Amino acid sequence: MPDPTPIPPIPPPRAFAQGTGVLLQVVGMILFLSTCCVCSSSGAWDPPMSKDETQERLDQKQDPVITLAHTFRDPPTAGLSLMVIFSTVGGLALAVFGLGLQSDKPRAAYAAFITAILWLVILIAAGVCL
Numbered sequence: 022m023p024d025p026t027p028i029p030p031i032p033p034p035r036a037f038a039q040g041t042g043v044l045l046q047v048v049g050m051i052l053f054l055s056t057c058c059v060c061s062s063s064g065a066w067d068p069p070m071s072k073d074e075t076q077e078r079l080d081q082k083q084d085p086v087i088t089l090a091h092t093f094r095d096p097p098t099a100g101l102s103l104m105v106i107f108s109t110v111g112g113l114a115l116a117v118f119g120l121g122l123q124s125d126k127p128r129a130a131y132a133a134f135i136t137a138i139l140w141l142v143i144l145i146a147a148g149v150c151l
Contacts, residue, residue, distance in 0.1 A: 035125050038122050038123075038125065038130065039122065039123050039125070041119070041122055042118075042119040042120065042121070042122030042123030042124075042129075043119065043123055044119070045115045045116065045118060045119025045122060045133060046115075046116050046119035046120055046123065047119075048112075048115060048119075049111075049112045049113065049114070049115030049116030049117070049118075049119055050112065050116045051112070052108050052109070052111065052112025052115070053109055053112035053113045053116060054112075056105050056108040056109040056112060057109055059105055060105050060106070060109060096150040096151075097150065097151055099150050100146075100147040100148065100149070100150025100151035101147070101151065103143055103144075103146060103147040103150065104144060104147040104151075107140060107143045107144070107147075108140075108144075111136060111137075111139075111140035111143075114132075114136045114140075115133060115136060115137070115140075118130075118132045118133035118136060119133065121133075
């Protein structure tokens with residue numbers, strides 16, 4: 022006579038990786054889309070220079086040169102730039118590696134881990150600048 026207790030179904034061996042992939046896709050796309058909107062509207066809340074400053078540069082015939090040293094002269098602006106740019110890129114990378122995890126690509130887990138660690142280091146640097 023067979024045992025009357027039902028046997029629970031066995032989950033697929035990579036169910037955790039697939040679930041993590043879905044989570045990374047959702048979080049990555051939220052980060053990408055939100056910071057993409059913040060980046061595209063940054064001219065409205067952080068104008069690069071005032072009208073008088075522009076006229077002053079035109080009078081002096083100076084070419085406006087944007088360099089890395091000029092960016093890091095103002096640490097809060099540099100921190101905000103690092104945060105927005107790398108949140109956009111990091112969010113897209115996490116979404117891509119989440120798709121890789123969902124489709125059972127084993128190297129996607131290592132890439133997602135490295136991306137998250139690099140993103141954390143850059144966000145710490147941005148926080149120090151802010």
